[in-house]
Amino acid sequence: MVENIALIKEFHEHMATSQAQNLAKEYLQTLELAHIGSYRANQCSSLELFYVMVVRALMSHKKDIFILTPLLLIKDIDSMNAII
Numbered sequence: 001m002v003e004n005i006a007l008i009k010e011f012h013e014h015m016a017t018s019q020a021q022n023l024a025k026e027y028l029q030t031l032e033l034a035h036i037g038s039y040r041a042n043q044c045s046s047l048e049l050f051y052v053m054v055v056r057a058l059m060s061h062k063k064d065i066f067i068l069t070p071l072l073l074i075k076d077i078d079s080m081n082a083i084i
Contacts, residue, residue, distance in 0.1 A: 001044065001052050002028070002037040008059035027055045 005027065006020035015023075028034050036048050044052070057065040 001039050001041075001048075004041075005052060005055050005059060008056055012060065024055065024059070027058065031055070 002021050002024045005024035009015040009020035010017055025037055028037055031051055033051055036044055
């Protein structure tokens, strides 16, 4: 997941890979998701994938974030309340 998140900074801001990955790790650590940093998408829960999408969005300079299918990603409405 770290590589996936870091790509945003690497591509759009030409940030060094190691620096972008360290930033991605910091974001995951903040969300207490550091343990998924080396996971692939098929190893993550739907909630973890949702968080990765949010972190990727935070890595960009866009002010608005649209996640079109949050209920397909998060099966439990209680989890959605915790996120909000």
